Amino acid sequence: MTAPMLGYPRGSVGRRMSPEYVRLRPDTTAAEALAAVRRDGRDAATVHVLPVADDTLVCTGSVTLGDVATAEPGVRVGDLVADAPTVTATTDAEVAARLCVEYRTAAVVVTDSERRVLGVLTVDTAARILEDAEDEDAARAGGSEPLRRPYLSTPVGTLVRSRVVWLLVLAVSAVLTVQVLEIFEDTLSAVVTLALFIPLLTGTGGNTGSQAATTVTRALAVGDVRTRDLGRVLFREVRVGAFMGALLGTLGFVVAGLVYDWHLGLVIGATLLAVCTIAAAVGGVMPLCAKAIGVDPAVFSTPFISTFCDATGLIVYFTIASAILDI
Template sequence: MADITAPPSETQLKSLLRALDDLDLPALTALLRPLSAIQVVDVLERLDVHERAVLYRILPKDRALEVFEILPPSLQGDLVGALQDDAVAALFADMDPDDRVELLDELPATVAGRLMHGLPPDERELTAVVLGYPQRSIGRRMSPEFVSVRPTMTTAEALTRVSAGLDDAETVYMLPVVDDERVLIGVVSLRRLLTAVPGTTIVEVMRPPHWARATEDAETAARRCADLRVLALPIVDNETRLVGILTVDDALQILETAESEDQARIAGTEPLRRPYLTAPVVSLVRSRVVWLLVLAIGATLTVQVLEVFEATLSEVVTLALFVPLLIGTGGNTGNQAATTVTRALALGDVGPRDLGRVLLRELRVGLSLGLLLGGLAFAVTSLVYDRSIGTVIGLTLVSLCTMAATVGGAMPLIARAIRVDPAVFSNPFISTFVDATGLLIYFTIARAVLGI
């Protein structure tokens, strides 16, 4: 049985590209027919805007909508610009409100306004509800289409309501329970409804709810949904009135996007927000050049430190040989600590309130690493050069690893406390900081030990 999640084979891709070049539409239709929606998306991500539009137009209507909903919002925006207005309007109207809002964020205001104006009144109202929340809040990503039940209903009455709302609801596997004021008071699973004794009321089978406020950060709410292992998380307003739900698939998508952003910023780039092969070269340059300029300016601190200790280097030239080793080790130690703590922050394992505990923990880790690496460096360097140089390198590694691990562990927590993305404070800035301070430590120890 074919794996519908596996990328198309090289032979399939070459055949598709050849048919596209020749504009052989019957051949394209035949080649696309055996591919799953996920595989079609994989093909579309490898094409330019024009080719993508040609390929997309020949998909059957049902398959086209399925593919469109899987596409990243950036590519959805590209397709909207390439397709005819009537085709776009039909696609836009068939989308779920939360997916529709994500697409609107990618479009120019004039295009977004035109699409909103073309929606049926009920769909426009649902979309406007989601659009009314802050940009990165979970209210912006929730679905306002759900089925709720009342505590006084019997399980049979609840199942009747579920059946009536199947076509519109985002999910019916988890049902919020609300009172007459729409205040969330519980949740009940579809499984409990189906297995309950006839005549049982909802209040007898419901359980206490977990929920998130609509104004909460989207990543925080998505993490809660994933940690609780629930199929859907109710979203409420400030009065705990139900306004929407976050399904587990949307939560995982939010977490995947956040993870991609963190990884990009840790590496010193800005996230592309679109598949790599579809990103223009200009976008790739723009995502990297700012960080390179910032880091280049930061690196001038290292140059200035070397200038200050130029006389020391001229007296003991051997010291210069170890500069790359020491600053590299310090930077790597700091980056390891920062990456570990940033990940712990994302998972909710630590928070700014744990700064003291993290500092103490990383200080001990850094000191242990420094003693191990410093002891090894002392032994090897003493054999190759002399004991005094070995002492300088050994003591520097002990001090440098301790300092780098402590600073690397603290910076993400400080960033979270001042409401800055912790990933931004991770590898790039820590490397620059550790380079300069590491050299200060190195040459200060060298002067003291060698008496120069």
């Protein structure tokens, strides 16, 4: 029974469903349904959810074993059909798994494009799918690929391959930061103290962007937001970033002003406000853009966003410094 399942797209629920199930016809009585469960249930993936379909396998719904067992023996199964979720075999496995968990059902019926029953996705399989998806997101957020096997049994060469691609991408993107420093070399030479605050500003921007990206990626995964919500997410993250930037900027202004100079304090405060706002906006929007073009949002991982925010933050920093300090 494995060969037909391999014909479905990689990552689809068709690859993860079980073709073993107990099918009931709408005109089957509750007593006959229980007899069918006793007869065929041993080989089925689950008997807690029973697809209901006619002789052409067109799905009309599903019933739970509990509803069948507590019904009068002569009641027809068609009268017990509940409003339960179904998915097509080409549906993304993670989407189907979350649907199963959301409805708190023991299984989701899988059909073809013409609603013919093909199999069921059990809650146990759904849980494994979600666990694999979370492992993948966690690995990519850290700039590597998931191992798919226990760490200690993974060859060193596999570990290297899972990390080196991301390191190369990040190394190339980090060149942007070096280019920015070269452009503002004269500014740094004029006020050497500016260099002392670079780690603070780039680190704050990277962390702010990573927090926003992680939050939105998680919201996408659980269905809290959709790509059509990009405008709302952007507006919300701009406000969050501005609020955090105002708090950190005020603190930076006071500390830098007391220790060094109030003009420098103003530079640090204004930069923190701008950097936090930009980083939160970018970090929040990137996962949605990735989803819109069919790319895994986790690809826009924390290291990538940090590097992007580093270069952008330095441009903002030196631009503000040049204006306020009249360099």
